[in-house]
């Protein structure tokens with residue numbers, strides 16, 4: 001623990017910040033994008049302290065901040081023509097340019113790459129502090145790794161108190177999202193991270209540029225990131241974020257009855273929703289949204305909700321940076337409320353949820369997605385998931401014929417809470433994204449409702465993606481008889497299976513609609529409850 005000095009933006013405190021930086025300290029500084037955690041860029045040992053304070057992965061290089069072109073010459077070995085053009089137009093400002101690094105830049109800054117990202121910030125305090133320090137400053141965003149970037153001094157205090165030597169308060173950051181990162185070291189200029197300067201603005205100087213695939217899509221397992229920072233989970237509040245595409249009316253109907261949830265929505269929408277909300281600027285006003293996004297993500301945690309449903313922003317101009325950050329906060333989970341309604345279908349073993357699924361698909365033309373089947377598919381022979389699981393739970397979970405030994409995996413994974421969590425953290429995101437891809441396909445086929453059928457729908461939190469959830473139940477004695485008959489197993493074995501799941505009461509308490517699948521209830525009348533509910537969602 002160090003004692004963190006709180007500094008103001010005045011000449012005395014700027015001089016003090018400069019002195020701390022020259023003396024090998026790390027300082028939280030304001031910039032026009034987000035606050036940075038700065039150190040002398042030529043001093044590897046001090047830069048290492050930044051990684052420690054943030055808990056930052058060792059392979060994620062830092063941006064070097066300069067106050068003039070003379071400093072640029074100190075940090076790069078060569079300034080490409082295009083860099084002069086970009087600097088002329090956008091510096092000082094929210095643009096980082098990747099160039100070949102000079103020998104003065106230590107490995108701690110570049111993480112072993114032979115390039116360095118350079119940026120001249122426009123915030124007056126940032127420029128004054130760099131001048132006072134007399135050296136270029138390496139500075140990542142001043143948040144704990146994985147958390148939303150800080151846009152006020154208070155955010156930096158929350159994350160870096162006791163870690164940074166000082167924090168200088170320069171007010172709230174204008175832009176609110178980080179700088180645009182563009183690389184000039186390849187054949188063609190390439191956008192690695194969208195930010196305060198838009199693609200349209202870059203192209204007005206450079207002509208057409210390449211957009212790295214990691215900007216809008218998730219890297220597939222093993223794919224190398226051009227910008228190491230893009231591969232990490234980022235900007236995440238503790239609650240789960242889900243991006244919701246579609247009209248406001250459909251959004252409103254979708255979130256209306258959601259428990260323990262909040263909405264991230266546009267100005268003027270919140271009051272109409274009936275759930276807690278944070279407004280992040282007017283619809284179509286990307287600059288306002290950029291300015292408010294990170295603050296909103298931080299606020300979500302203070303609200304104590306478990307899920308946040310975010311309206312989908314525009315993706316042009318600075319909007320590309322907003323959606324890029326939001327996608328990462330949401331771990332790329334996007335649902336479309338204008339598409340087929342997702343109905344979560346579950347129920348304990350023996351309750352007959354397949355009967356209900358069959359009834360709904362045959363009578364009402366609903367599509368059906370079996371998540372348990374997807375789970376099997378993703379763990380097939382030679383699949384990346386299978387290898388990932390073997391790394392965690394032991395090579396011997398793969399049998400000599402290359403297939404998964406389900407029993408062995410289950411005995412290892414479910415032995416501890418930690419193991420179960422590891423297993424789920426590997427499989428659930430992939431199951432979710434595969435299921436959502438199928439929903440998209442069914443929407444294109446013109447389906448209006450999709451049954452998302454999963455035994456562990458609540459445990460896996462797949463229920464959060466659903467318009468509503470349906471639980472099929474039957475008395476335990478009835479279920480016992482059905483299982484024994486269906487699978488020709490003993491009473492003990494059947495009981496064992498039943499006891500491994502939530503109880504009837506637990507299922508029913510979590511469901512939006514309960515279907516009684518046993519006499520004297522009439523299955524037709526029972527399933528009609530689902531159709532009625534669907535009409536509320538899709539009138």
Ligand code: TXA
Pocket residue numbers: 031033034035036037060061062063094096098110113115116117119139140141142177178179180181192193226227228229230
């Ligand atoms: O607006 C900003 O850029 C803020 C303020 C403080 O200036 N800084 C910032 O730094 O966002 P950070 O460390 O949070 O993000 C830097 C990003 C990371 O995604 C990193 O991988 C990438 O820039 N980066 C840095 N040097 C790179 C290099 N040589 N090649 C490729 N990517 C690089």
Ligand code: MG
Pocket residue numbers: 140141149
């Ligand atoms: Mg960052």
